[in-house]
Every structure is written in structure tokens, then in C-alpha cells.
Amino acid sequence: MANYKMHLLVCGGTGCRASASDSIGESLKQKLEENNLREEVQVIMTGCFGFCEQGPIVKILPDNTFYTQVKPEDSEEIVQEHVIKGRQVERLLYKDPEKGEPIHDARKMDFYKKQIRIALRNCGFIDPENIDEYIARDGYFALGTVLKDMSREDVISEIKESGLRGRGGGGFPAGLKWDFAYKNESDQKYVVCNADEGDPGAFMDRSILEGDPHAVLEAMAICGYAIGADKGLIYIRAEYPLAIKRLKIAIDQARQYGLLGEGIFSTDFNFDIQLRYGAGAFVCGEETALIHSMEGDRGEPTFKPPFPAESGYLGKPTNVNNVETYANVPVIINKGAGWYSKIGTEKSKGTKVFALAGKVNNVGLIEVPMGTTLREVIFEIGGGIKEGKKFKAVQTGGPSGGCLTEDHLDTPIDFDNLLAAGSIMGSGGMVVMDEDDCMVSVAKFFLEFTVEESCGKCSPCRIGNKRMHELLERITQGKAEKKDLQRLKNMSHVIADTSLCGLGQTAPSPVLSTLQNFWDEYVAHVEDQRCPAGACKELMRYEIIPENCVGCTACARKCPVGAITGERKQVHYIDQEKCIKCGACVEACKFDAVIIK
Amino acid sequence: MAKIKSLEDLKKKKEDLQKKVDLRERADQPEHFVQIKVGMATSGIASGAKEVMDFLMEALEKRNIEAVVTQAGDMGYSYAEPTIEVTRPDEEPVVFGYVDTKRADEIIEKYIKRGELVDGILPQNYRTIDEE
């Protein structure tokens, strides 16, 4: 084996690949070749670094250099300057969003400082297409240990003691779930991995599968041993081709090493894993819907009980956990439940991965201990609000979550605190909003997603959410009355109270939480026909300030609908009936005479 | 590929593979290890810094010393090339000049292993960017 002096880690996650990180890897290799350095410097295509907004990322070790927005043509400079001469390429270094100064040591980046990476431990660190790198990181040790030294009951109690809760949204204790499946006697049981990540903007599961597929395979095998299943199924959306490819490679390699298949570690434990593809329906993240979809049926939920642990895939006891949950399992076994349960809060142990998005400086995938506050996430890891604007709200938990305000910023994030605050952990979406965001529109936006993704089985979700969306639309158009707000509230409560599955039950959360936290904003829309954030197009008014207008006619000439009238050198006037609020006049005016009200 | 038949098999395999990720793992917390920076500017390379670095990496591994060897740019000691900077855990960095493989061997045996100072220590005349 070559003794490499330097490792160039090139992000091979979906986001960076979209910006040609593949060819960066290739050209780096080529430049190294030209300089006869292939024996000394290794190029590794890794999984996601989480810092997707500024991708493609190239990280250089051991000196911890973090290059962002790298282009294939930068390879020459990286090799000549950094690799050969040991001088960092300043212009590619990540820059502190506030000070604008380059950061020379990646460990000093605020983005990574507060993170503890358990589920993402190997993402951006190893080559996911090489099982050896996983093994070098203690891969499959947990499985080996479990098979050699632990009884099935031991494994379940270890998971129980760790306090691991399901990361897919529900937060149900994983150990308890395993225990149910273990206790239900059957000739056949199944372990299912829910990789049907559906929250808009959430991509932690994809990143784990792309960056560390073996962690999930190993965990599923451990679960199989614990509950008594010899078959594992990964339900993955077909829109994740890279994750699918890497899973296939990983399964294949694990089989070749005998880590999947028959008689694993020379025991009588057999376990193998197959992939099942989903079409990417949000509702198929619900475990009964997921199982129906795997069975070839319509992906819609059914009433629980029976729970999958009792009657799941093909009517057999089935344990369903999501990708992130499984990714925690090998670490728990290796380091012990005691170690794991020291991280986090009283009722939420370990870490949680969040997809931080919206109006923050550092957008990306982060993993923080439970109990980290929203403020730490948004203002430290996230680097604060973009363009120095004012923080307004943060929406957690994807479309099923709620919008929290400044008052909640110091809330330690965990399952129960978020619920108490009127939102949820969900699968870890986190969208930050600033003063320019209209909260009615935000609620409408999220509801639109659930309307789109409802399976249509139960009437409150199928029709009710549609009706709520219609009403929100009217509010943003200034066509609603104050009494409609009462109706909106009632619809929200009834839909949450009567829907069949989690999708419908939580669909009104963005509406309920904004009604509660931003009531005045709703009232402004319906009573004054005014959008305080200035975001609702239909409620905008373009007006000309007579004092500033010099009558240059520039705006009138630019107006596409002829809504602006006025003689030359006279004050102009905008006909509100004709105005389509395109904003062309604002751009045309050199005298700041056109304002938006 | 040979099957892994037991946990012992797996452990052996991991040991063989450890090297693959050692460098990356140590880079994460270099302060826990001996850190060695080799001056690798053009002048350093010309005076044999590359050979020194190769030697260091090989020797450290053979002698089971967990260290992080990085290459640095011009260290500002052109008169004493090749130069290396060694930082033992929780200690101040020390710079050695005129290092060849023989001296490197001595530095490992005496300073890195036992903390004994050897000849050729250069006075520190620069500040790292981090300290600015």
C-alpha cells in the first residue's frame, strides 16, 4: 500500500457532483500524475461534507484546508501551490461570512465547531465505495461484537438504554420498537430501512447513504439479529440514483466479505439486504404506506394497530427505522449505550442531523447534540442571517412542523421541547426566515406541499387541506375577512384531530403555529389588506411620491401595461387598477420617486 | 476477496487497513499527536526536504509513533534548509535546521520519543497566521 503523505478529499455527494466534482477529482489525479505525485498524494471521492451551498468542496488533509466552490481548472493551482509547495490557495479558502476573512484551518470554521458527528461520522471522510475504508473506521465491529458476545436481548436492551429515538419524525424509542418486533413470534420477519426521505429540503438520509452506506447495512444486520429477521429491505426513492448506486456497491462488497449472506462471522446468523424503489411520494415515509408500496400496492397508510412490528411487510413482523436512526446503531454498540446517552438531553439522546436552509449564511447539513439551542444553530453554525437582516422565524420539522419565533431561540432542541413550542423535530428540516418573509405565505407554501403530497385516502387531508390552502390564498390576495381566520383555525384543528396518518395530522402545523405566533400579520392581511413583510404581490401598491417625481417619463415608457400617466415634466400617476405590480417602474426611476407600499 | 470469518479476522483486517485513514483521523485532532511540518518551498525541495519527509513518514510508522506529518511552505529559514518543525502534544513547537535523514533519525529517537533536545534548534522567528 502506498504511503500517502496527503489526502485530497473531494466531495462526491449529489450536490457537489451536480457542480462537476467528478471532473475535479479526475483533473486533480491528472495533475498529480503529471507531477509524479500519485504515489504520495491520494485523491478520495467522499460523501457529503454538509456544506453544500458552497460546493464543490475539496478538503486537504492532514493540514485541514477547506476549499469551497472549486472548479476543475483550479486543480493545477492546488497541486502546484498547495501540494508541491505547501502554500494554501487563499482565494479558494472558505471565508468567514461576517468578517470576510479566509479561514486557514477547517477546524476553526464556525460551521463545524459545534457539531458532533455520529450519524455523519464517515460522510466526507471515507470513500463510500470502498468497504476497506469503512472497516478501517471500525466498520462491522459492532456486528461482529453483537454476534460474538451479545444475546438478542442484550442488543435490544443496549439500544433501549442508549435512549435512541427514531429520527424519521415520530421520535419513537427505537429499542422499544425492536423489542415489539422481537417479541412477535413468526417464521419470517423483516428489517426495513425507510430511505424515502420526503421533506422538501431535507437530504440527511441521502447524504448518509451516499457517504456511508455500510453504516446502514451493518445496523440493519444488527437489528436483524436482534429481532430475528434474516431479510432486510431498503425502501429508497428512485430519485436518489447515486445513493442507490453506492448502496448496490456496498451490498455487493459486504456480501463478498461475507458480512452479509449466510453464516455471518461463522455463526448461524444469515442476513441479506435488497433494495425496493419508491416513486418519491411523501406519504410513503409513513411506515404502513411504505410497506404497502413495497408490496406493490397503492402507497397509502392504513389504520394502526396492527403496527408493522406485529403485521408488516407481507403480514410478517417488520421493524421499520429510517436511515439516520440506523446510522447511529453501530456507534452505540461500539462505544456503549452509556457513552451515547451522555450526549443530548434527558429524553432525547444523541445527536440530530438538520438540513439548515433559508436566510442563513451557512446553508447545509449539520449534526449537533440534542439540546443545542436554535440560536446556536442559526447564529453560530449557520453564521447568522444573510445580509445582516433581522431574524423572524424558523420553521422546523419540514412541512409538518411549525414556525417558531425569536422567543424560542434559546430553546434547547429536542423532541419534546420542539413539540411543546408548537413545532416538531420531524426529520430535521430547518428553514430560517427573515423580516422579508410573509408568514401567511410561508404557511401557504408548506400547505401547498401537503396538498400536493396527500394520498387522498381520508377526507380531512384530501379535501380539508385543499380548502385551507384556498383560504390562505385568499388571505394573501386580500380577499378574506376577519371571520375567515376563525374558520381557518377551526379547519386546522379538525384536520389535525381527524386525519388518518401523521401527514394529515400535522399538515395544519405551519398554519396553526403562524396563527398563534403571527396573528397580527394575518389580521393585517384581512383587515388592512396589507402584507407587513411586503411579500404578497397582490397587496402591494406602487405609488409615485410627487415631491421626488421630475416627470422624466422613464417609468411610463417602461410600464408594460400603460398604467402610468403624466405629462412631461409633470408629476406622474399610477393607475392601481391597471398595475400588475411587475416593478419595472421602480427600476426605471432614477429619482427614487416610485415606492412600494 | 477473502471472506471475513470472525471478529479476529476483522480486527486483523482493520489493522492492515488502518493506514488508509490514519492520516485523516489524526488530522482531526492533531494536538493529540506529534505534529511535524516539513518546509517544502522550492528551496527546501532543492536541498532534500522531500527525501526527509519520505524518511520521516516511513520511520515514524515503522517505529509505531502516531504523528501528523504535513508539508509547509517557506518557513523563513532558507539558510538552514531543509527545516522541520516538531510539536509534541501540549508542547511548544521546536524548529530544527539542516535536517537530513540521519539527523531526522536522531530527532525521532531523542526528541520525539524522549523529549531530549538535540543540536540544531533554530530560534522561532515567525508567527503562525492563527496567532495574528
Add this chain to the structure above:
Amino acid sequence: MEQVQLTIDDKQVEVPQGTTIYKAAKQVGIDIPVLCYMNLEDIGVENKPGGCRVCSVEVEGRKNLAPACATEVFDGMVVKTHTMRVINARRTVVEFILSDHPKDCLTCKKSGNCELQDLAIRLGIREIPGQEYAEMSTYKTDYSPSIVRELDKCIMCRRCEKMCNDFQTVGALYAFNRGFNAAVAPAFEMDLQYSPCTYCGQCVAVCPTGALTEVDHSRDLIDAISDPNTTVIAQTAPAVRAALGEEFGYEPGTLVTGKMVSALRRLGFDYIFDTDFAADLTIVEEGTELLDRLSKYLEGDKEVKLPMLTSCCPAWVRFIEHHFPEMKDVPSSARSPQQMFGSVAKTYFAEQINKKREDVVVVSIMPCLAKKYESQREEFKVEDNPDVDFSVTTRELAHLIKEANFHLKDMEDEDFDRPMGESTGAGVMFGTTGGVIEAATRTAYEMYTGNSLDEHIVFEQLRGFEAIRKATVDFNGTQINIGIAHGLGNARKLLEDIKEGKSEFHAIEIMACPGGCIGGGGQPLHHNDTSILKARQQAIYREDENKPIRKSHENPEIKKLYEEYLGKPMGEKAHHLLHTRYFDLSRKIEIE
């Protein structure tokens, strides 16, 4: 079974573990409104998708409301079924449903018989807030020969899907689209006529709204009777007389044969005949065919197809043609009674009354929707003129009688016209599961053994309501094994056995609908009370008992028909007029 104690609306209830809240509440007289829920107890079909959420109730300690239809009780459970929270939720949910439902109740075929309408009345819904800007989900209406699908009225209760997939195993209806646009339709949203639909009409029988209804021919009937130049002949299927009374306030299981004849006469039909006559004819032909196949088989003929399957149910025939085309030569080639009647009426009888074929209109009154389709099959037309011009259901007839202001209860009993109104007890049994094969057994037994049945005319072993029944009849030492199935899912099991060569039967009777024709898709709606079907079955047996002649081959008019016109059973003329062949329709499933 372990008993659990719970409290519903402050009443103590004890029920076996596994009981749902809905059923437990019913036990103490608490009526929780339901919409999508359906329980057809006697045929083992329970639909509880938990979709409509109308049955939501409060359960102490539970965060959200629970659907009473699907939630099982537990010991110490405290349920409130009509708190203000529940009432508000229920009303809001029904407002949602109504907000996406057409408001054309004035002309809807289900008006007055619609479970959604009943619910709106019960919950006192007076307006739909936001209706003026509520988008409606719209779909094209699909007209097949038997069934009309108006998906705008679909409320996603999934009852039709349950019947079509689980009970009938036809698989023509399935939920498609998602969210607001979800509804139930054949695959790829193709029209029903291109789907494997058998037109059994069980979807129509259970649809709570007007989304699935029959093709209505009552206007055609009015036109035909109004035309002075046509002779309009009615034939009434046996199951109609056992159910029509329900529409006029009679207890289920009341026979209204005479009153029905009287009403038809007053409506202006020229001749009121009985499909039972044709049923007797069917028995003679089918019985002869069975004996023919049987004796060949007993002589060692390996080519002969046994068991012989009955062929009087058109939904069943279409099921074979779609799902088991390789077995299309297994059913008897005898036409169904409806079609035998049509071809005899438009030849033999038309000649007797000196009418040209095209001046005679044969109308069948059927408990069935598939009969509408069957009458339009090409092989049952002569120069484009169908043997049976159109078929109306029991429901359509009831409407017409009401429209004509006839009060069935006040009407005198009258008798069918002759010759084609003469029938036996065997013929009337065609209305129930097991009846065709019992009628056939009576005739085949006497033909085969030469002995008279007299005393032992009833074959109890063939009667009943179980899904699949097996019986052996001793034909003087020759043991004849008979199988009976009602419901196509049950029939499928017997067919799979035949396909695998495992079938032990010589003859099998299949009827597509639960209970046979008495549970047909054109009958008065049972509204989930399947005990009604059993009452109708008993009525059929009573009608048999009341008949002076109870064996088809003894029907004097049938004997006369052979003597005067047809010649021998299975003879050339009989073959031409009374037999048919079947087609492979499996390839005709194509997307428009």
C-alpha cells in the same frame, strides 16, 4: 374470547376483545354515524379504511379523535361519541366532503337513497362555507353498457374497490391519483368497457352516493310502450319478485309476484311473460348437455370437459372470458334464460302473433346490471336487432311503478300471460345461489335414472348461503359431485382447482353476486344489511314450494315448444336459438 369493559357515553359495555368502538356502541343503542364503513356480515366483507372520518369519536387519554369503525376497544376505555368537539369535527369533515361533491341532488339517480344526503340531513348541514371559491375535482363521466361512473360524486369510501378486488377478484376498480384528485377507476383511468369489469354491479350495489349507478332505460321503456306500432313484451327474472316489495314498504322476503304482474299490465305492456319459463327451457338444454358430457365421460372419453359450469350468469361468463379465457369451452353452451327468452319470443312467439321481429320489443326486468350488457352482445342480435331490446332493473321498475302512481300494496294479484308465462318451481330457483343446480339436478336425475323424484324434490344439501358448497347426489349408484359458489372470488377458487386438474366435481354452479341474483346489482339497495339477501332467498324457496309443477321438463308449455317448434333438446334448431359460444376477451384490455 376475553371480555373487556368500557364506557361509551357513560354507559357500561362489555364486549369481546377485538370489538370496534362502532360495534360496541351499537350494542348499547348508540348510533355513531358512518359513511365509508360497510359490513356485509353474511358474506364476510368488511370495509373499514378509516377514510371518511365521519365516525370520529373522543377516547379519553388519546390526543386526537379515533375512527370508531376501525378502533378496537380496550379494557377501561372511556369513549364519548357526541361531545361538542366531536360534533364540530364531524360537521366540518362532512362540510369538506360536500364541498367537493356536486349539488345536483334534484336529478341524481341516488337522490332519496343516498347515504351522503342522509348524513348531511342528520348533521344538519345548511351551508358549505367557502363553497363559492372552492375548486371541485372533476372527471369525465364514463358510460358503459351497464354502469355509469360519475367520479365527481366519488367520496373515496373504497367500498366498490373492496367488492371488485377483494370479493369479486375482478380488479377493475382501484384508487388512482393522489390528494385532492384521488378517485376510484379502472387502471390507467380507462373506460370500464375496456377494463376487465364483468358488470356484476356489486360496486353499484354498495356505492353510498351517485358515483356508480346503472344505465337507466326507463325512458326507452316509456318510448316503447307509447309507440302504438310495437308489441312490448315483458319478461321478469325470478329474483325480482322476491325484492320488489321492499321498495313499497313490504318486509324483505315478501313475494309480490301477482302484484308485480298486475303493475306491469297497467303500465301498458302487451304481454307479461316470465323469465322462469326460459329458465325451465335452460334446464332442459343444460341438463341434456350435462347428461351428454357425463355419459361420454363415463364411457371413457378423455376429451370431454368436466365439470360442466353453468352459464346463466352473464357477469360470470364475462369473468371467464377475461380472466380464464383458456377455459372458455368449459361452461355449458346454453344461453342464459334472458337470451333464450328473447330468441324464442322473437321467433316462435312472434310467429304466433303474426308480428315481424322488428315490431316486437322484448324488455327484461332483471335484478342484474350485467344483463344490460348481455342483451347488447353481438351474438344475440339478428341483423342488428337484439333478441332482448333492453333490460331494466328492479330499481328502475319500482321507480316507474311509483311514477305511475300505482300503490303496489293495493293491487290485485294477477297471473302471467301464456304461453311464455308458464313456469315451474325449478325455474324460479334460478334466483338464488344453488337454485340452478338444484333445478338441473331434478331434471337430470329423472332423465338419467328414469325414476321419478316425487317425494324427494328438495335437495337440501344444495341449499344455503355459504360461499362455497359441495354436495354429492346419488344418481342410482352413480355419485355426482356438485360444487356451488357465489361471488366471483369464490368462483375463482373452484376455477383454479379445475385448471390444476384438482377439481372433483362433475358440475358447478356459479353466480357472480352474493346470494345469487337475489343480491344482484339491480336490486333494491340493501344498505349493508345482508340479512335482507337471506330473506329473499327464503322467498324464492317458498315460491318453488307453491308451484304445482316443480320440475322444468314437466312444464307443459316447454313440452309444447319442443313439439311445435324446436324439436329435440340440443337439436339443430335448439342449437341455433338456444346455445352460444364464448370469446377470449383477455386481449381486449387496451388503453384508449
